[in-house]
Amino acid sequence: MTGPMLVVRDLRTSFRTSGGVVKAVDGVSFGIDRGEVVGVVGESGSGKSVMAMSLIGLVPEPGRIDSGRVLWKGRDLVRVPQREVRSLRGREIAVVFQDPMSSLNPVQTVGRQIAEAVLLHRRVPRQAAMDLAADAMAAVGIPSPRRHLASYPHEFSGGMRQRVMIAMALVNEPDLIIADEPTTALDVTIQAQVMSVLDEIRQRTGTAILL
Ligand SMILES: Nc1ncnc2c1ncn2[C@@H]1O[C@H](COP(=O)(O)OP(=O)(O)OP(=O)(O)O)[C@@H](O)[C@H]1O
Ligand SMILES: [Mg+2]
Known part of the structure; x- marks a missing residue:
């Protein structure tokens, strides 16, 4: 190309x-x-x-x-x-929204929500989707990702919730992540952490990022 x-x-x-x-x-x-x-x-x-x-x-x-x-x-x-466009969205191009509290479902575990993002685009067994969710959570630096699959959004801090959003965006290994001010709701230290998570992902996977 x-x-x-x-x-x-x-x-x-x-x-x-x-x-x-x-x-x-x-x-x-x-x-x-x-x-x-x-x-x-x-x-x-x-x-x-x-x-x-x-x-x-x-x-x-x-x-x-x-x-x-x-x-x-x-x-x-x-x-x-x-x-x-809908079939590209989430698969080739993923979006990270500004406010994770309004984008995450409060009554569903984060593991389930990330796994749903996989199942929307790929025919894999539910358990495999959960494994990919745990991998994505590890990739964005969420500690004990296996255990946190069963956590609900309100059990996380704002920075960790934003990491969940990024995990959801990258779980399908998109070519481009569009992040519209992914850190404005966070304090400055956490902002820096989220940005470095995004940059690590870019270096490791070659995903392009529009900020
Ligand atoms: N649903 C809408 N109906 C009417 N006007 C809208 C709507 N959404 C956005 N706009 C207008 O479009 C313009 C651009 O808005 P946009 O939200 O893209 O700005 P932004 O650069 O993202 O601002 P911010 O930095 O505050 O997020 C603004 O003038 C806004 O009022
Ligand atoms: Mg804006």
């Missing part, structure tokens, strides 16, 4: 509200190679989150992509059927 794995060209996403049209993403272009880390910088409200959502077909109502291309391994995700 030639060229970057992801090429974004002149992407424009807007919200049509009663107050008028909000141009949230207004002509963004960039590329990401395998194993590369790309950081998105901008003030609050500049469109970082909407851009991340636009890449993977998750623009919330009443938003829409007006124009541009999101070329993933040569295929334009803006134009392929939603079903195809």
